[in-house]
Amino acid sequence: MSARELRARRSCHAVPGSNPRFLEKAQGLQSDQVFLDIEDSVAPIAKADARKNIVEVLNTGDWGDRVRTVRVNDWTTQWTYKDVIEVVEGAGANLDCLMLPKVQTAAQVQALDTLLTQIETTMGYEVGRIGIEAQIENALGLINVDEIATASPRVETIIFGPADFMASINMKSLVVGEQPPGYDVGDAYHYILMRLLMAARAHDKQVIDGPYLQIKDLDGFQRVAGRSAALGYDGKWTLHPSQIEVANEVFSPTQQDYDHAENILDAYEYFTSEQGGAKGAVMLGDEMIDEASRKMALVISGKGRAAGMKRTDKWQPDS
Numbered sequence: 001m002s003a004r005e006l007r008a009r010r011s012c013h014a015v016p017g018s019n020p021r022f023l024e025k026a027q028g029l030q031s032d033q034v035f036l037d038i039e040d041s042v043a044p045i046a047k048a049d050a051r052k053n054i055v056e057v058l059n060t061g062d063w064g065d066r067v068r069t070v071r072v073n074d075w076t077t078q079w080t081y082k083d084v085i086e087v088v089e090g091a092g093a094n095l096d097c098l099m100l101p102k103v104q105t106a107a108q109v110q111a112l113d114t115l116l117t118q119i120e121t122t123m124g125y126e127v128g129r130i131g132i133e134a135q136i137e138n139a140l141g142l143i144n145v146d147e148i149a150t151a152s153p154r155v156e157t158i159i160f161g162p163a164d165f166m167a168s169i170n171m172k173s174l175v176v177g178e179q180p181p182g183y184d185v186g187d188a189y190h191y192i193l194m195r196l197l198m199a200a201r202a203h204d205k206q207v208i209d210g211p212y213l214q215i216k217d218l219d220g221f222q223r224v225a226g227r228s229a230a231l232g233y234d235g236k237w238t239l240h241p242s243q244i245e246v247a248n249e250v251f252s253p254t255q256q257d258y259d260h261a262e263n264i265l266d267a268y269e270y271f272t273s274e275q276g277g278a279k280g281a282v283m284l285g286d287e288m289i290d291e292a293s294r295k296m297a298l299v300i301s302g303k304g305r306a307a308g309m310k311r312t313d314k315w316q317p318d319s
């Protein structure tokens, strides 16, 4: 991310704001991010209490260095303005991002940006610090994703919401994350995943895969998470604590790849320098590396560094 801090989001753990026990428990989990929900996991009559619970746990809980996000209701409901005002006025100093679900247009992101700026100014918070995570959950949102990604400098992530998306395009399936029965010629989600990934990479945002609802099927979670990780996604939602460890592993580079990437960066920097002979393409062991290798290595090393990985093998000029 250019202007904003790059945060690890391998596992983005969802917690219903209406459940005090889950809000308490989430503080002890090893997820990179936690998002406290006032949207679809909270019943309409429980939304007012969820706001209060969330303000309370943000201010008094121990969240370590996790990314703390609150998902508000989307702008087509009657709840959004109160969600934003109550949560940000009440706990804005202890909050990193707001997640806006079912985003369809850039104007919806701009409306949230404006409201946030007013609250930050009124409360004396740093203006612009709170980020926005835009959830793309329907056809119009997907078509407008580039404008949505660039609608405000606050936007940090683009998130795929598969359940709402499947409903919005009339997909003939009820099993989120798995292929719709009858479609046997490829991955029915490939276009959507790739489109979001392109928008995120074109505009320097993170891109996050949404939930896998069969929470007892960890193999299934690993398989589906592995697909988006392989494409280049930064992380995935987790709905159950058991999914967190799997997500952290799937979205981290392996230790071997991380060491290799750091070594490519060191070797390339050395060999392109005066001292190393000012070369462009050079050998690292049996492998030829050049500027394109450096770019690929930067991606792996960036993910490893964000995940707090440490090197176990360090290249030296005479090795």
Ligand code: GLV
Residues within 6 Å of the ligand: 040, 101, 137, 160, 161, 162, 163, 164, 165, 210, 211
């Ligand atoms: C998440 O919000 C989804 O709709 O999948």
Ligand code: MG
Residues within 6 Å of the ligand: 040, 101, 137, 161, 163, 164
């Ligand atoms: Mg949704």
